[in-house]
Amino acid sequence: MKEVSLPGESEDRLTESNVKAGSRAIVIGGSMAGLLAAKVLSGHYGEIIVIERDELQDRPANRPGVPQDHHPHRLQHLGKGVLETLFPGWREDLLAQGAYEREGKEMHLISPLASLQFPYEKDEGCSRPLLEWVIRRRVAAEPRIQVLQGHEAVSLLTRKKGNKLAVTGAKVKEKRCSDSRDLEAALVVDASGRYSRLPAWLEELGCGKPDTEILHTRLAYSTRYYRIPESLKDRYSTVLIEGDPSLAEGSGVFSPIEGGLAETTIYGAGGHYPPVDPARYEPAAAKLIHPMLAEILAQLEPVGNPRGFRVPECRLNPYGAMPEWPSGLLAIGDSICSFDPIYGQGISVAAAEAMEMGKALQEAGRESDPRWELHLQQRFGKIILPAWWTIVVADLRWPGVTYEGSLSGRGIRFCQEYLDIVRRQALQGGDMELFGLMMGVQGLDLPPSALFGEEAVRMVVSRCKQEAWLEKQLDDGETLGCFLERSFPVFHPGSHAEANR
Ligand SMILES: Cc1cc2nc3c(=O)[nH]c(=O)nc-3n(C[C@H](O)[C@H](O)[C@H](O)COP(=O)(O)OP(=O)(O)OC[C@H]3O[C@@H](n4cnc5c(N)ncnc54)[C@H](O)[C@@H]3O)c2cc1C
Incomplete structure (x- = not known):
């Protein structure tokens, strides 16, 4: 240097x-x-x-x-695209340093609504210091x-x-x-x-x-590293187990990285803090809504103690x-x-x-x-x-999370119910097109209008047969266009990923 x-x-x-x-x-x-x-x-x-x-x-x-x-730490497509523009070949550098090649490997997503398994596109698992x-x-x-x-x-x-x-x-x-x-x-x-x-x-x-706007998340991570024996190297890829925060259920993630290691994090928001005591870590993994993480950890050797990180608020x-x-x-x-x-x-x-x-x-x-x-x-x-x-819309679904800021309460409530409809259709109904839209907006790859624009809302509502629900959201004589305009912030063209590539 x-x-x-x-x-x-x-x-x-x-x-x-x-x-x-x-x-x-x-x-x-x-x-x-x-x-x-x-x-x-x-x-x-x-x-x-x-x-x-x-x-x-x-x-x-x-x-x-x-x-x-x-x-x-994971990167969204948006960030990866910028890295490739500024530092062509950065991904190959990571892989040359031993980052875990995820391309073609399975991602397991387990949620209270359903479990999904899908192959990764180009992606790599690495520690934040390596990146x-x-x-x-x-x-x-x-x-x-x-x-x-x-x-x-x-x-x-x-x-x-x-x-x-x-x-x-x-x-x-x-x-x-x-x-x-x-x-x-x-x-x-x-x-x-x-x-x-x-x-x-x-x-x-x-x-x-x-x-300053503040989202009081009261979020905590507890992360522990595990060594993956050579014999199990290709057996496990990334696992994400999402609990229902309204029931105070924690979430957990398992992700192989460089050096034959895997990062495991248990996290909770709204003041539900996962343990950092090594003796309580694996029992906490076993309490997640699915045993997969605990079953994997039982076969691996921990490296060091869990370390915590608290995010009381986002600003x-x-x-x-x-x-x-x-x-x-x-x-x-x-x-x-x-x-x-x-x-x-x-x-x-x-x-x-x-x-x-x-x-x-x-x-x-x-x-x-x-x-x-x-x-x-x-x-x-x-x-x-x-x-x-x-994040404001998503996190305010969790008890214990509060927000001080300018976004409209009416828009937030609408979006939370709407997102629940989308999630149910995507995960329980196996609607991968909606799943892709949801992940694309959350991952900053698509503009919010792809899911929350008037045309998209009409498409989703008719696909999920939720016309009566939508009707109830609107005041007498109010059109959907007016409602969305009043309830949502203005997302300017150019404010999303596409414009920044
Ligand atoms: C637990 C956790 C998990 C995260 N996971 C993800 C993830 O999966 N994906 C993702 O995209 N983001 C993630 N983030 C966010 C991510 O870490 C940051 O967005 C990213 O590091 C960019 O932050 P930054 O460079 O602005 O600041 P930071 O990474 O916080 O770095 C600030 C730097 O400034 C230096 N510094 C501070 N004050 C001074 C000073 N006065 N003079 C000189 N130097 C100074 C510090 O030493 C440090 O090097 C996560 C954050 C947390 C807390």
């Missing part, structure tokens, strides 16, 4: 790189969103400095700045990108341009040292994740606070709606919106935002738009909204 020295420490290294004034960008945070942002920025700035608080190892390794990296390391290696090979590891951004540098505030860099501190230095840049991108200090920094700068900071937003500043990834991890959306949304940033950097007229950064945050908001809305 290349490292850069700070100005004052070794000016010659920076001069050597022949950085012209205004052509440096800084990215705060070197996790997935930061790496993707840095790669995109490298096409537009002479020098990109990624400031990362952790010391990074030159191998896949867990690290304190990404505490969720002990837990399973990040494969991408980081690619980023590190970019001549314009430098990673300042073991350093923390402690505040933003600013300047008033007329009556407008501009961010002009970041104050950076070496972790083990009390001195801080100023690092100037034409653009600062905050990719410091769900614990980002950006809301506090903005307030200190007099920009006010974002009108959306609608930065694009702030009246004051400094020029020279962007936020990306979990720093804007942290999702409920069970839907596996975070990296894919960050990837779509990075691509949107690339588009915006290329557009004519950028230089003449004094609010370019704010307008780009608004474009990120359009990418985020369908994913955020999907």
Whole structure:
């Protein structure tokens, strides 16, 4: 990994790189969103400095700045498409590092409604540290990108341009040292994740606070690794057992990864926390609605103890709606919106935002738009909204989950009942077309209108013979079109996957 020295420490290294004034960008945070942002920025700035608080190892390794990296991560098609665009051959890199090839293997989905088994298309199972390391290696090979590891951004540098505030860099501190230095840049991108200090920094700068939406999920994961003996290597592929949260039933997932290991997670929302005590882990697996996970684990050898992760809440900071937003500043990834991890959306949304940033950097007229950064945050908001809305609708079905935000209660209730109808038809009725639509919208591959648009609702309702139910949802004289318009947020064209490929 290349490292850069700070100005004052070794000016010659920076001069050597022949950085012209205004052509440096800084990215705060070197996790997935930061790496993707840095790669995109490298096409537009002479020098990109990624400031990362952790010391990074030159191998896949867990690290304190990404505490969720002990837990399973999967990518949606949207995210995979972006990775292939930015880092062609990334999947082959993963497989070469021993990632588990899922293509053609069976996925077992067991839910209270039905059990399904279907073959995987192109997909791979790997730990989160391996995924990040494969991408980081690619980023590190970019001549314009430098990673300042073991350093923390402690505040933003600013300047008033007329009556407008501009961010002009970041104050950076070496972790083990009390001195801080100023690092100037034409653009600062905050990719410091769900614990980002950006809301506090903005307030200190007099920009006010974002009108943060909060989904109180009270979710917890407990993840344990198991070694799969050579003799059983091809017997088990991914298993997902979904409990009914309204009955306080937990869920569990089993997924082979690199190194002959499998990740197993038991999770629950609404305050139903799975055990991290090793003696209680397998008994908890046996209490899931189906014995398959417990039966598999009984044949495997555990590696280490279970580790927990709690997600008390998910947050959306609608930065694009702030009246004051400094020029020279962007936020990306979990720093804007942290999702409920069970839907596996975070990296894919960050990837779509990075691509949107690339588009915006290329557009004519950028230089003449004094609010370019704010307008780009608004474009990120359009990418985020369908994913955020999907998790709010889905999670509010669970007792113990609450929401503070702007989405309409009427729309949410309608969608929950409608989704139950869709799920029953897809899973119990074996309607794979509806199953595909449902998974496509949840996986950000299809726009919400594919399932919740007027035409789609009519198709689903007639297919499921639920005309009487639909009739009851509408006020006297109200058309379905009006109802949907009033009850749903506006999902702009371009706010979903297709537009971000
Ligand atoms: C339990 C769990 C499971 C998940 N599963 C999935 C999944 O299956 N699929 C999926 O797509 N997403 C998943 N996510 C979300 C995913 O982890 C994030 O969306 C993804 O890592 C992108 O986040 P990020 O890069 O914005 O922030 P993070 O990954 O949180 O990284 C922030 C980085 O910034 C650094 N940093 C923080 N502050 C500073 C500072 N001041 N100065 C310098 N560096 C700083 C940190 O050290 C860290 O490297 C999951 C999340 C959780 C909690």
